[in-house]
Amino acid sequence: MAILRQAAWLLWKDLLLELRRRESLLAMFFFGALLLFIFNFALDVERNKATEMAPGLLWLAVVFCGTLGLMQLFQPERENHCLEALLIAPIDRAAIFVSKACFNLLLMALVEVVVFPLYWVLFGVTAWDRLPLVFLYALLGTVGFSVLGTLFSALTLSARGREILLPLLILPLIVPVVLATIRGMDAILRNAEFAEALPWLNMLIAFDVIFVTAGILVFDWVVES
Amino acid sequence: MVTNEPKRSRGILGMLALVFIVIGLYFGLVKAPPDANQGDVQRIMYLHIPSILTAYLSFFIVFVGSCLYLWKRERRDDILARSAAEIGVVFTALTIVEGSIWGRPTWGVWWTWDARLTLTAILLIIFAGYLMLRSLIEDEERGAVAGAILGIIGFLDIPLIHMSVYWWRTLHQPPSILRPDKAPWENVHPAMLTALALNFLAFVLLYFYLLSLRIRVGESEAKVQRATLDEAA
Numbered sequence: 001m002a003i004l005r006q007a008a009w010l011l012w013k014d015l016l017l018e019l020r021r022r023e024s025l026l027a028m029f030f031f032g033a034l035l036l037f038i039f040n041f042a043l044d045v046e047r048n049k050a051t052e053m054a055p056g057l058l059w060l061a062v063v064f065c066g067t068l069g070l071m072q073l074f075q076p077e078r079e080n081h082c083l084e085a086l087l088i089a090p091i092d093r094a095a096i097f098v099s100k101a102c103f104n105l106l107l108m109a110l111v112e113v114v115v116f117p118l119y120w121v122l123f124g125v126t127a128w129d130r131l132p133l134v135f136l137y138a139l140l141g142t143v144g145f146s147v148l149g150t151l152f153s154a155l156t157l158s159a160r161g162r163e164i165l166l167p168l169l170i171l172p173l174i175v176p177v178v179l180a181t182i183r184g185m186d187a188i189l190r191n192a193e194f195a196e197a198l199p200w201l202n203m204l205i206a207f208d209v210i211f212v213t214a215g216i217l218v219f220d221w222v223v224e225s
Numbered sequence: 226m227v228t229n230e231p232k233r234s235r236g237i238l239g240m241l242a243l244v245f246i247v248i249g250l251y252f253g254l255v256k257a258p259p260d261a262n263q264g265d266v267q268r269i270m271y272l273h274i275p276s277i278l279t280a281y282l283s284f285f286i287v288f289v290g291s292c293l294y295l296w297k298r299e300r301r302d303d304i305l306a307r308s309a310a311e312i313g314v315v316f317t318a319l320t321i322v323e324g325s326i327w328g329r330p331t332w333g334v335w336w337t338w339d340a341r342l343t344l345t346a347i348l349l350i351i352f353a354g355y356l357m358l359r360s361l362i363e364d365e366e367r368g369a370v371a372g373a374i375l376g377i378i379g380f381l382d383i384p385l386i387h388m389s390v391y392w393w394r395t396l397h398q399p400p401s402i403l404r405p406d407k408a409p410w411e412n413v414h415p416a417m418l419t420a421l422a423l424n425f426l427a428f429v430l431l432y433f434y435l436l437s438l439r440i441r442v443g444e445s446e447a448k449v450q451r452a453t454l455d456e457a458a
């Protein structure tokens with residue numbers, strides 16, 4: 001698959017850049033941890049309620065951090081006409097899209113790997129054995145978020161006030177993914193039968209497939225001219 | 226050249242809309258019997274349902290216009306989509322306001338997180354976002370392409386949101402008294418149906434009248450823009 005190889009190279013380029021600058025990832029980590037503190041002040045999360053509130057709060061943190069990452073996603077390409085260079089390079093444009101979405105997904109996944117256990121520790125959640133499954137749902141939700149987010153991050157490149165516009169466009173469109181993720185995490189943390197969480201998992205996978213396909217199909221138009 | 230022909234047919238459309246609004250209101254407020262349980266309050270349905278149906282029609286037109294624009298790149302398709310989005314947002318907002326006014330006396334609350342209400346609110350936000358996107362991109366062609374993509378994705382997202390929101394509300398909460406989606410079709414008085422149909426017709430006529438006006442504004446804007454560009458060149 002030529003596209004995947006091209007995407008892998010582009011992803012490598014972004015990772016290398018991030019490794020040298022460490023701008024996005026550090027900011028996202030810090031913001032995620034900060035949010036947990038703010039949740040504590042704002043909601044006074046009690047120990048016996050922490051598990052119940054985890055899906056909503058965690059997903060809020062994920063979405064906020066993700067939005068932060070999306071703002072920066074195309075920043076390297078905006079400098080020195082890098083985007084134009086990428087567009088005239090003999091690569092499939094879908095590869096650009098896939099690499100950017102994967103890059104954002106990777107950043108968000110790294111943040112989740114740190115922030116989720118931090119929540120468990122800070123708020124005294126005891127259900128450590130549930131953490132992997134919670135990760136699974138969050139990750140699938142993050143796929144949908146990253147894909148749609150990447151698309152709109154590119155779409156709003158030439159817009160004024162992009163920082164406000166971007167979350168405004170993504171958050172309502174992402175509602176199906178958000179709902180499925182949160183409900184799925186909720187079922188798992190309530191120690192419900194897996195049969196109760198399963199429909200949400202199926203739904204998430206379906207949404208992800210739809211968004212990925214749609215993203216690849218329309219990305220050509222997004223970056224044209 | 227602006228001929229008189231479209232102006233005249235637009236005028237006729239406007240008059241027709243006005244006539245049917247009056248007839249619709251007469252049928253809705255006078256001819257139709259009051260609801261057996263809710264009394265006169267229920268009469269707001271004659272506006273509520275037509276407005277949401279018109280809003281859906283409008284978003285469908287956004288979708289069609291967006292597809293056509295991406296395909297053929299004709300400015301008028303973009304103007305169609307943008308105009309429809311604007312009016313669609315107005316009708317969606319109208320629906321929510323009417324629903325609140327209806328909800329307060331019947332369910333006791335202005336708003337409830339019911340599936341259908343939630344869906345309508347999300348729809349409003351998505352297409353308000355569309356309008357915002359359009360106003361924030363200076364470059365006309367880029368804005369049109371971006372708008373078209375959002376118009377398509379936003380429209381196709383509706384069934385997904387619908388599905389997830391319904392599931393969310395049916396998986397957890399048993400239907401309560403606050404259910405607004407009780408089918409009004411069961412045991413409906415024929416006069417009620419007539420009133421509803423007439424009002425729907427009135428709304429559709431009004432919608433197309435507004436749409437034609439808004440398209441004309443869009444066309445004039447495009448013309449002015451072209452003229453300024455020519456002058457600058």
